[in-house]
Amino acid sequence: MNKELIIAGFGGQGVLSMGMTLAYAGMVEDKEVVWMPSYGPEMRGGTANCIVVVSDDRVSSPIINQFDTAIILNQPSMDKFESAVKPGGHILYEANNIMNPSTRDDISTYKIPAVVEANKLNNPKTMNMIILGAFLALNSVVKNESILEALKKVLPERHHHLIPLNEKALLKGAELVGEFV
Amino acid sequence: MSKKLLMKGNEAIAEAAIRAGVQGYYGYPITPQSELLEYMSSELPKRGGAFVQAESEVAAINMVYGASGAGARTMTSTSGPGFSLMQEAISYIACAELPCFLVNVMRGGPGLGTIQPSQGDYFQAVKGGGHGDYKMIVLAPNSVQEMADFTYLGFDLADKYRTPTMILTDGALGQMMESVQFPEYNLDEHLVDKPWATTGRENGRKQNVITSLHLQSEQMEQINLKLQKKYREIEKNEVRYETIETEDADFLIVAFGLSSRVCHKALELAREEGLKVGLLRPITLYPYPYDILNKLADQVKGMLVVEMNAGQMLEDVKLAVNGKVSVDFYGRMGGMIPQPDAILSKIRELYSAHTKTKMEV
Amino acid sequence: MAENTISTPTFKKTENMEKVWEKPSILFDVPNHYCPGCGHSVAHRLIMEVVEELGITDRTIGIAPVGCSVLAYNYLNVDMQEAAHGRATACATGIKRIFNDKILFTYQGDGDLAAIGTAETIHTVNRGENIVIIFVNNGIYGMTGGQMAPTTLEGAKTSTSPEGRNLDLMGHPLKIANMLAILEGAYYVTRQSVHTAKAVRKTKKALMNAFKYQIEGKGGTSFVEIVSNCPSGWKMTPIQSNEWMADNMFDFYELGDIKTPPKEGK
Numbered sequence: 001m002n003k004e005l006i007i008a009g010f011g012g013q014g015v016l017s018m019g020m021t022l023a024y025a026g027m028v029e030d031k032e033v034v035w036m037p038s039y040g041p042e043m044r045g046g047t048a049n050c051i052v053v054v055s056d057d058r059v060s061s062p063i064i065n066q067f068d069t070a071i072i073l074n075q076p077s078m079d080k081f082e083s084a085v086k087p088g089g090h091i092l093y094e095a096n097n098i099m100n101p102s103t104r105d106d107i108s109t110y111k112i113p114a115v116v117e118a119n120k121l122n123n124p125k126t127m128n129m130i131i132l133g134a135f136l137a138l139n140s141v142v143k144n145e146s147i148l149e150a151l152k153k154v155l156p157e158r159h160h161h162l163i164p165l166n167e168k169a170l171l172k173g174a175e176l177v178g179e180f181v
Numbered sequence: 182m183s184k185k186l187l188m189k190g191n192e193a194i195a196e197a198a199i200r201a202g203v204q205g206y207y208g209y210p211i212t213p214q215s216e217l218l219e220y221m222s223s224e225l226p227k228r229g230g231a232f233v234q235a236e237s238e239v240a241a242i243n244m245v246y247g248a249s250g251a252g253a254r255t256m257t258s259t260s261g262p263g264f265s266l267m268q269e270a271i272s273y274i275a276c277a278e279l280p281c282f283l284v285n286v287m288r289g290g291p292g293l294g295t296i297q298p299s300q301g302d303y304f305q306a307v308k309g310g311g312h313g314d315y316k317m318i319v320l321a322p323n324s325v326q327e328m329a330d331f332t333y334l335g336f337d338l339a340d341k342y343r344t345p346t347m348i349l350t351d352g353a354l355g356q357m358m359e360s361v362q363f364p365e366y367n368l369d370e371h372l373v374d375k376p377w378a379t380t381g382r383e384n385g386r387k388q389n390v391i392t393s394l395h396l397q398s399e400q401m402e403q404i405n406l407k408l409q410k411k412y413r414e415i416e417k418n419e420v421r422y423e424t425i426e427t428e429d430a431d432f433l434i435v436a437f438g439l440s441s442r443v444c445h446k447a448l449e450l451a452r453e454e455g456l457k458v459g460l461l462r463p464i465t466l467y468p469y470p471y472d473i474l475n476k477l478a479d480q481v482k483g484m485l486v487v488e489m490n491a492g493q494m495l496e497d498v499k500l501a502v503n504g505k506v507s508v509d510f511y512g513r514m515g516g517m518i519p520q521p522d523a524i525l526s527k528i529r530e531l532y533s534a535h536t537k538t539k540m541e542v
Numbered sequence: 543m544a545e546n547t548i549s550t551p552t553f554k555k556t557e558n559m560e561k562v563w564e565k566p567s568i569l570f571d572v573p574n575h576y577c578p579g580c581g582h583s584v585a586h587r588l589i590m591e592v593v594e595e596l597g598i599t600d601r602t603i604g605i606a607p608v609g610c611s612v613l614a615y616n617y618l619n620v621d622m623q624e625a626a627h628g629r630a631t632a633c634a635t636g637i638k639r640i641f642n643d644k645i646l647f648t649y650q651g652d653g654d655l656a657a658i659g660t661a662e663t664i665h666t667v668n669r670g671e672n673i674v675i676i677f678v679n680n681g682i683y684g685m686t687g688g689q690m691a692p693t694t695l696e697g698a699k700t701s702t703s704p705e706g707r708n709l710d711l712m713g714h715p716l717k718i719a720n721m722l723a724i725l726e727g728a729y730y731v732t733r734q735s736v737h738t739a740k741a742v743r744k745t746k747k748a749l750m751n752a753f754k755y756q757i758e759g760k761g762g763t764s765f766v767e768i769v770s771n772c773p774s775g776w777k778m779t780p781i782q783s784n785e786w787m788a789d790n791m792f793d794f795y796e797l798g799d800i801k802t803p804p805k806e807g808k
Contacts, residue, residue, distance in 0.1 A: 240632040244632050246629075247605070247637040248636035251640070389621045390622050391622070
């Protein structure tokens with residue numbers, strides 16, 4: 001298994017932490033992982049993205065321009081990374097944030113109403129976990145338990161009481177793509 | 182071995198330095214290395230070391246000079262603009278033969294440039310960015326694990342040769358996270374006696390002086406000869422490199438640090454197409470692996486050097502190859518990173534050109 | 543140099559006479575390179591007297607500057623480091639922060655401390671580093687041949703202010719001790735001189751205080767400025783230079799304590 005993905009959106013949408021959680025989870029399962037953030041001025045309120053690679057073998061490059069999956073949380077990122085998905089790959093995008101989704105017919109595109117569902121969970125911040133749940137349902141990269149284990153590392157201790165809520169969000173995401181799968 | 186941790190490259194250097202017994206860290210904030218400074222500020226005092234946020238990189242490196250002269254394991258870290266400011270003191274440190282460990286997390290230059298990754302400080306690190314004839318051992322990691330491993334190595338080699346050593350890395354390796362394990366490291370086995378250190382004239386011993394000033398030219402030449410002898414020793418003992426799929430290669434990529442990772446990916450893609458491509462990755466940029474490159478020049482039909490600069494290491498590759506095969510270059514600058522597919526198409530183009538030419542000859 | 547034109551006077555030991563003074567044993571018994579009449583040699587002796595009397599030779603580390611006293615370690619028989627120009631206090635900071643039990647002093651001239659090293663000087667004192675800074679102010683760059691220093695007085699002729707220091711073009715002489723005294727990290731700031739026997743005694747007392755404060759480890763940085771002469775740079779005889787200093791420099795660089803430690807309730 002070797003999964004190369006990019007997660008992109010606005011700063012503040014949890015782009016970097018979603019990627020970091022996935023990378024941690026990969027490490028929990030003793031896989032080789034890389035998390036490569038975009039950094040710099042764009043971190044401060046602008047667009048943010050990170051590359052995550054989870055693999056059974058040594059990861060050659062953390063710099064990639066063709067991805068198995070792109071998780072897209074805003075329109076500028078859709079415009080920028082739509083073409084960077086390998087033929088046969090996936091785009092998962094957040095429904096509320098994107099007006100013009102991908103028109104490519106050689107990839108599978110999944111519209112995830114994560115904002116709406118996050119509001120139903122009474123915590124808008126679970127949006128990224130809903131998308132991650134959807135991604136994991138489509139790609140068995142790591143187990144949900146590993147994600148929960150990883151959250152203990154990524155979240156500061158004062159937020160650990162939110163882990164059960166995050167689990168719900170993961171399951172919700174899986175449920176949302178259940179109809180596609 | 183510690184358990185596996187997921188860390189940024191910058192943090193891995195800091196943690197490894199603490200485990201390698203760094204007694205004093207002196208630094209100044211600059212992107213993209215600030216995580217290293219921040220990690221030190223929170224961890225080092227707790228673990229028995231001294232942390233000072235200096236008023237400038239100039240002050241920081243001179244604090245390193247002082248601490249090292251007094252016998253401590255000491256270090257600083259910065260990025261290109263700050264490293265430029267440190268050059269004067271590094272020259273003094275090299276001349277006074279003080280062991281210390283330095284880190285340059287490169288960003289795009291020249292000038293204030295960008296804060297995105299670059300390899301544009303190769304010449305500065307490898308050829309001696311300051312005044313006079315001196316060298317530093319320059320280690321170029323290409324993974325977070327190596328950021329840690331080479332930090333231990335950097336301290337050990339500094340003590341062994343009484344010379345500044347450094348890690349030359351870039352913003353991407355500094356910022357990215359990978360899993361890392363810290364090896365067992367028994368500090369007592371690695372520390373060396375420093376009878377030359379200025380510790381105060383304990384037990385009435387003879388005065389120790391740390392200086393790089395020798396006003397008599399005859400004497401200064403002797404100091405230089407001694408340094409040069411040491412550098413020859415380092416060149417004999419400390420060359421490090423990695424070869425990937427070179428055994429049957431008839432085309433060679435040469436790259437260090439982050440670009441070697443991208444080239445590895447390009448190599449995998451090229452191999453899938455049946456192109457017999459190998460990769461040589463210099464790990465020590467000084468001393469440089471000239472010999473292996475010269476040997477490989479007898480085997481391959483062409484070489485491609487890939488760097489995140491305008492072609493700096495390229496000059497060393499050409500020196501090593503000495504005209505035996507043609508050496509081409511692909512580089513990005515100003516914070517741009519070469520992409521695997523761009524390297525692949527360059528390989529395709531050169532591969533057919535060179536292998537064809539040779540057959541015709 | 544094998545030949546030396548300077549001969550050190552030798553005194554025959556005389557019976558039945560009380561010894562009232564001797565050179566500190568930790569001052570190397572060699573002719574120094576300072577010009578005749580220069581204040582550096584007296585300042586050197588005083589520091590070594592204080593270090594010896596306090597019994598701290600085995601833990602004292604001195605930092606030499608770039609300037610006339612660049613070779614101070616050839617005269618001061620304590621462990622020493624030669625710092626880059628202006629960076630002596632950074633160097634001392636690096637050592638003191640790790641080796642807190644060592645006694646650190648820097649010995650710096652006006653170009654070193656108050657021009658190229660101003661940032662280091664201010665921030666070292668502002669951090670209240672527990673070290674002694676000894677600042678020899680003779681208002682000129684001696685070693686490089688008599689150029690204008692940050693402390694050169696108005697109207698004073700130097701090789702780079704041949705018509706005299708013009709305040710409009712060259713700025714004002716810098717009273718760096720007074721500047722430093724307002725910093726919270728400054729514990730003791732004083733300005734002394736070494737041109738008369740009385741002044742020498744006062745300077746020694748100031749140095750003694752400064753080193754004692756460091757040993758006691760309280761408060762912050764101790765800063766001892768010594769206003770001194772430069773007969774060669776000023777193009778005067780030693781006596782003329784001392785008279786000129788007294789007549790001209792002390793009006794601007796007033797002698798005496800600028801900041802003293804708070805009195806403890808006794």
